[in-house]
Amino acid sequence: MKNPRRGFLSSVAGGAAAIPYFAWAPRTLGDETKAKNDRVALGLIGAGGIAHANIGAAKDWVDLVAIADVDAGRREAFNEKHAGGKAAVYDDYRRILERNDVDVIHVATPDHWHTKPVVEAMLAGKDVYCEKPLTLTIDEGKLIRKIQKQTGRIVQVGTQQRSTFPLFATAMALVAEGRVGRIRQVQAAIGAAPSSPALPVAQVPKGLDWDRWQGPVPLADYRFLQGPATKDKDGKEKLPQANTNGHYEFRWWYEYSGGKLTDWGAHHVDIAMWALALNGQTAGPTAIGGTAVHPVTFEDGVPLQHDRYNTATEFFFNVDFPGGTKLFIRNDTDNGVLIEGNKGRIFVSRGKLAGEPVDQLKDNPLPEGALAKVYKNLPMQENERKAHWANFLWCAKNNKEPISDVHSHMKMLTICHLAGISARLGRSLKWDDSTEQIVGDEQANAMLARPYRKGYEIEM
Numbered sequence: 001m002k003n004p005r006r007g008f009l010s011s012v013a014g015g016a017a018a019i020p021y022f023a024w025a026p027r028t029l030g031d032e033t034k035a036k037n038d039r040v041a042l043g044l045i046g047a048g049g050i051a052h053a054n055i056g057a058a059k060d061w062v063d064l065v066a067i068a069d070v071d072a073g074r075r076e077a078f079n080e081k082h083a084g085g086k087a088a089v090y091d092d093y094r095r096i097l098e099r100n101d102v103d104v105i106h107v108a109t110p111d112h113w114h115t116k117p118v119v120e121a122m123l124a125g126k127d128v129y130c131e132k133p134l135t136l137t138i139d140e141g142k143l144i145r146k147i148q149k150q151t152g153r154i155v156q157v158g159t160q161q162r163s164t165f166p167l168f169a170t171a172m173a174l175v176a177e178g179r180v181g182r183i184r185q186v187q188a189a190i191g192a193a194p195s196s197p198a199l200p201v202a203q204v205p206k207g208l209d210w211d212r213w214q215g216p217v218p219l220a221d222y223r224f225l226q227g228p229a230t231k232d233k234d235g236k237e238k239l240p241q242a243n244t245n246g247h248y249e250f251r252w253w254y255e256y257s258g259g260k261l262t263d264w265g266a267h268h269v270d271i272a273m274w275a276l277a278l279n280g281q282t283a284g285p286t287a288i289g290g291t292a293v294h295p296v297t298f299e300d301g302v303p304l305q306h307d308r309y310n311t312a313t314e315f316f317f318n319v320d321f322p323g324g325t326k327l328f329i330r331n332d333t334d335n336g337v338l339i340e341g342n343k344g345r346i347f348v349s350r351g352k353l354a355g356e357p358v359d360q361l362k363d364n365p366l367p368e369g370a371l372a373k374v375y376k377n378l379p380m381q382e383n384e385r386k387a388h389w390a391n392f393l394w395c396a397k398n399n400k401e402p403i404s405d406v407h408s409h410m411k412m413l414t415i416c417h418l419a420g421i422s423a424r425l426g427r428s429l430k431w432d433d434s435t436e437q438i439v440g441d442e443q444a445n446a447m448l449a450r451p452y453r454k455g456y457e458i459e460m
């Protein structure tokens with residue numbers, strides 16, 4: 001049974017009916033939720049880089065009451081910075097899930113540590129904002145969808161481009177209003193990924209619980225290499241980002257992530273698939289193939305060298321949909337999403353919205369309510385990260401599906417994961433969207449899931 005929802009954000013006006021087209025200012029969700037008793041008690045799991053931005057964005061509405069991180073230095077510093085040292089800190093996030101005074105959970109751990117706390121948080125009666133990409137495998141997505149349905153909890157994924165006004169929202173409204181016509185192809189350009197030199201086994205930094213950091217993944221040595229110091233423009237020495245298989249750089253290891261294909265793929269493939277859905281093309285893919293360059297050799301989908309980054313550095317994938325629509329995922333052109341229909345094409349990125357249908361807006365503006373419609377008639381905010389949090393908290397309060405829901409997210413993340421499987425095996429794959437299985441390729445199908453290390457199984 002659902003926990004009764006607490007009375008937070010209760011003064012927010014009820015949905016888009018009360019918030020006219022593009023009317024985020026001057027009345028914002030933040031202004032309306034200053035009352036102390038409206039605040040939401042939040043438990044954070046993973047106090048790393050993005051958590052700083054997220055808690056900063058949510059701070060008008062949430063009280064950070066508990067922080068879990070497997071790095072003692074990080075959890076203490078986070079507590080000082082964002083909770084004045086007053087939050088409870090833990091090595092094991094499960095202590096947060098046991099607390100009845102925590103309303104919502106933010107999961108901002110590395111990708112291999114998303115599914116387990118998300119599932120357990122939902123089962124503990126919490127609503128969850130989890131960073132993208134929601135899962136490390138396709139089958140983990142099936143589980144999250146199942147538990148979300150079973151518990152009815154609200155889960156927002158951290159694909160904040162969905163809450164970006166006006167750029168992405170206007171692009172989506174143009175699509176929804178038929179200004180590009182029927183979409184024939186979409187392109188998600190997501191940039192190249194780095195490689196690294198061989199990284200030596202290194203001493204685990206003091207305070208980092210490396211066993212728990214790896215959690216469900218087979219144990220590996222900690223690796224670290226500090227690059228040479230360089231000078232900044234004022235002549236001051238600065239250390240470049242270190243190469244490691246730990247903090248931040250986990251992105252470039254298939255053990256912990258999907259590389260660029262899921263890191264940025266989760267953002268731009270999401271926009272591409274959102275556009276297709278708004279265009280009435282909701283079917284999943286039928287096939288995916290292409291080329292990928294890896295910094296290491298693979299055999300049977302497994303990297304043969306274990307001392308350096310192993311995810312694809314360059315790639316070009318071609319995804320087929322019923323009816324002949326195509327999606328391209330590539331690294332080699334301007335970062336952004338290109339949407340091409342039979343009436344026109346638009347390009348949208350974090351800094352640009354261009355194309356003839358955009359130019360035509362001055363003579364033929366979007367109808368009133370067009371943005372609100374693509375935003376599922378939910379309240380809007382100017383800053384995208386704040387907007388995404390506002391969206392989550394409002395949906396948690398009002399028991400609505402948020403803008404980055406688990407279903408649309410897994411539909412598109414499945415494509416990113418399939419690209420990763422195809423890259424590692426070096427062959428094209430056929431996909432049956434109704435059974436969510438790869439067709440006629442047992443080896444590839446085995447990569448839809450991953451084993452969990454003993455002691456780190458999902459607790460259900």
Ligand SMILES: NC(=O)c1ccc[n+]([C@@H]2O[C@H](COP(=O)([O-])OP(=O)(O)OC[C@H]3O[C@@H](n4cnc5c(N)ncnc54)[C@H](O)[C@@H]3O)[C@@H](O)[C@H]2O)c1
Nearest residue numbers: 046047048049050068069070071108109111131132247248
């Ligand atoms: N939405 C966005 O634009 C965006 C931007 C950056 C990162 N992200 C996502 O956020 C996630 C985190 O990325 P990051 O760059 O902040 O990484 P990070 O390495 O800086 O932070 C991750 C933190 O999680 C901690 N951690 C690991 N295992 C844990 C566990 N079991 N319990 C508690 N804490 C644990 C680590 O010690 C680290 O402090 C990734 O999934 C990434 O894709 C999203």
